[in-house]
Amino acid sequence: MQIFEKKNALINCLSILKQKNKQIGFVPTMGALHNGHLSLVEESNKNNDISVVTIFVNPTQFNKEEDLKKYPKTLENDLKLLKSVQCDIVFIPTVEEIYSTKVVSKTYSFDGIEHQMEGRFRDGHFDGVATIVQAFLEIVKPNRAYFGEKDYQQLQVVKKLAEKENLSVKVIGCPIFRENDGLAMSSRNTRLSENQRNASPLIYQTLKNASNLINTTKIANIYAFVKDEFDNNELLELEYFTIAEQESLQEVSTLQIGKKYRAFIAVNAGNVRLIDNIFLPINK
């Protein structure tokens, strides 16, 4: 496994591999890796000759200084894990290497999907995400890039980014990896207290219950059910629950035949923000 800190050295290495017609798969991460991240690397390994992983905590996608400062860093362990899944190349640049002296986002428009859910609660978040993803895609120029459905709105934003900026990469979504009790794996889970961790399976349980109700219950009543679940919980505070069409991410109040829907949730456990989502199987 080769490790690069400088983009020019990485670009040189990749250009030699591309001359040999090697297919390149790319997995961007912010480190503090877990099995969800590793599943993306394994998916990349299946369909590419070379898998490139970036570890970079991108400052421009954080709207709260505290969240950025407290983001867990476990580099030594991350490298061990990446080696264990036969990752070929790891890129670990400094903020300066990527942003030079101007640590700011570009401004994008993604047909409104950036303003829903996470966009409403995390000002400027998707401009930051798109800025860093575009920067990495232009450095790595991969054939395929892998993103988790855990951050489903981010996946849709990146698909739009590739389309709008004419980036020749196939953006591939990968399923959510969960702990045994259903909690979606996340680097932030390590910041939960024992009590918060014990309470947190309610997030996925509530999504599953919403999914079970979708064919029999009015959407307004599903919203009321979810609100109730969290109203009485002292450890978990509901930030939003949204049922949306899964391409446009527009919130809906009724379901239409032939369209596909997902339920999305964000919950605060103290100052740890957790998100999750689920596909809603409609029997119509």
Ligand code: AMP
């Ligand atoms: P992050 O390090 O949180 O920026 O995540 C890097 C990539 O891993 C993103 O594409 C995430 O959607 C994906 N990812 C994070 N957690 C999971 C998970 N539990 N299952 C699948 N993919 C995940």
